[in-house]
Amino acid sequence: MEKIAILRWESGHVPQGLMQLEQLPGNSTNPASYPFPVKLVEVKGANTDTVILHPSQKLLEDMIQLAKELEKEGVRAITTSCGFNAIFQEALANAVKIPVFTSSLLQVPFAQALVGRDRAVGVITASASSLSEKHLRACGITDEMHPIVMGLENAPEWSKIFDHPDDSFDMDLVTEEILNVARQGVKDHPEIGAIVLECTDLPPFARRIREELDIPVFDFNSMIGHVAMALSLVKLY
Amino acid sequence: MEKIAILRWESGHVPQGLMQLEQLPGNSTNPASYPFPVKLVEVKGANTDTVILHPSQKLLEDMIQLAKELEKEGVRAITTSCGFNAIFQEALANAVKIPVFTSSLLQVPFAQALVGRDRAVGVITASASSLSEKHLRACGITDEMHPIVMGLENAPEWSKIFDHPDDSFDMDLVTEEILNVARQGVKDHPEIGAIVLECTDLPPFARRIREELDIPVFDFNSMIGHVAMALSLVKLY
Numbered sequence: 001m002e003k004i005a006i007l008r009w010e011s012g013h014v015p016q017g018l019m020q021l022e023q024l025p026g027n028s029t030n031p032a033s034y035p036f037p038v039k040l041v042e043v044k045g046a047n048t049d050t051v052i053l054h055p056s057q058k059l060l061e062d063m064i065q066l067a068k069e070l071e072k073e074g075v076r077a078i079t080t081s082c083g084f085n086a087i088f089q090e091a092l093a094n095a096v097k098i099p100v101f102t103s104s105l106l107q108v109p110f111a112q113a114l115v116g117r118d119r120a121v122g123v124i125t126a127s128a129s130s131l132s133e134k135h136l137r138a139c140g141i142t143d144e145m146h147p148i149v150m151g152l153e154n155a156p157e158w159s160k161i162f163d164h165p166d167d168s169f170d171m172d173l174v175t176e177e178i179l180n181v182a183r184q185g186v187k188d189h190p191e192i193g194a195i196v197l198e199c200t201d202l203p204p205f206a207r208r209i210r211e212e213l214d215i216p217v218f219d220f221n222s223m224i225g226h227v228a229m230a231l232s233l234v235k236l237y
Numbered sequence: 238m239e240k241i242a243i244l245r246w247e248s249g250h251v252p253q254g255l256m257q258l259e260q261l262p263g264n265s266t267n268p269a270s271y272p273f274p275v276k277l278v279e280v281k282g283a284n285t286d287t288v289i290l291h292p293s294q295k296l297l298e299d300m301i302q303l304a305k306e307l308e309k310e311g312v313r314a315i316t317t318s319c320g321f322n323a324i325f326q327e328a329l330a331n332a333v334k335i336p337v338f339t340s341s342l343l344q345v346p347f348a349q350a351l352v353g354r355d356r357a358v359g360v361i362t363a364s365a366s367s368l369s370e371k372h373l374r375a376c377g378i379t380d381e382m383h384p385i386v387m388g389l390e391n392a393p394e395w396s397k398i399f400d401h402p403d404d405s406f407d408m409d410l411v412t413e414e415i416l417n418v419a420r421q422g423v424k425d426h427p428e429i430g431a432i433v434l435e436c437t438d439l440p441p442f443a444r445r446i447r448e449e450l451d452i453p454v455f456d457f458n459s460m461i462g463h464v465a466m467a468l469s470l471v472k473l474y
Contacts, residue, residue: 032474034474035473035474076453077453093352093353094353099348106351110338110346110463113343114330116330116337194336207469210468216313216336216464226459226462229463230455230459232448236272236458237458
């Protein structure tokens, strides 16, 4: 029995570029990313529009139904394949008795405590314009925490997922765009002491960001790993 | 170069029982607990009295000095071998540019978000009577989070660390006491949806608590593992 379920977008509705990124180890919907079995569960109606651009109440209700079924089946924890599900964190966590961690943003309060009040947490997101205060609040991020949000949506190759979802990524280009957003963010905001990658497609790039910028980077992978340790699915010793 | 430094108590001032627990893999001051090199750093003057019973300002100043030296040496993150150092979290994190995570209690906000507002996080601590609101606040634990704090100090074998620090533990007895506090806590408070072990000597018992009570357990080990992932010292894939 897989202990952690990952709620993912409806197949056929995932932008082509993200399908390419899914092939990389470390991507949230690539089973090779995990040293433990995960249950990938498709959510009908979940896509860029209903999760990121216009969070849908109907979708939330369907996800709650699914979460309850997964709990009944014996799943031990539930997560999701898109950090924008942050907006559904409270409702989903309240609906079941097993832990629910919808978004990598849940790591921001921890990262903020670690860097102290004079420094800031940088957040790299698929779309800064869609990341609202409501998402941040739902993940325990308070006014005092002042994360520096850095969006990818102005990067032309990356923005295909919103504007031309059937187009393929030039992987070298998109890689360079992701690294550039991190580089520019730390340059513009030298007070950044740690980075949290909101987007579940970014963990494959985390190591390069860490090593190049000499900064701790928390991502979906470090979050699911944290929970996996709490469930004895991964151990250090 | 070891990337994570662990500030530990002055040798000769660690209660005998805790010295025995240190032999167990998973204990915070046992290098065998980690699949990466750690730098164990003794802090002169750090002991049960100056950290747990009467947190000392002089000790904090010495720890700040040490943290600055470790940062200069190239250490990438700093933690400590006692969860009661929570009280020093803000001052230590503000003193250096590298991340500082003093206490396993820093995981409580994350655990609380995961279990939702109708459920609670249980905290098992070496001494509930010494764990103040100030410790909780320093770790980002707000009024709304209402953790259930369960102390070990009334368990006779465990309390030797305070009352008879030169006495040895009967290891079977102390193990049973630790498990009993967890069992009783979950029985008295069925709303507990996850447990956080404050005490850095408890990770060797985490797996049994998880398996017997069927509950996620976060501990010092899951916390240092989380940070180690953010630093690329441990990876899942």
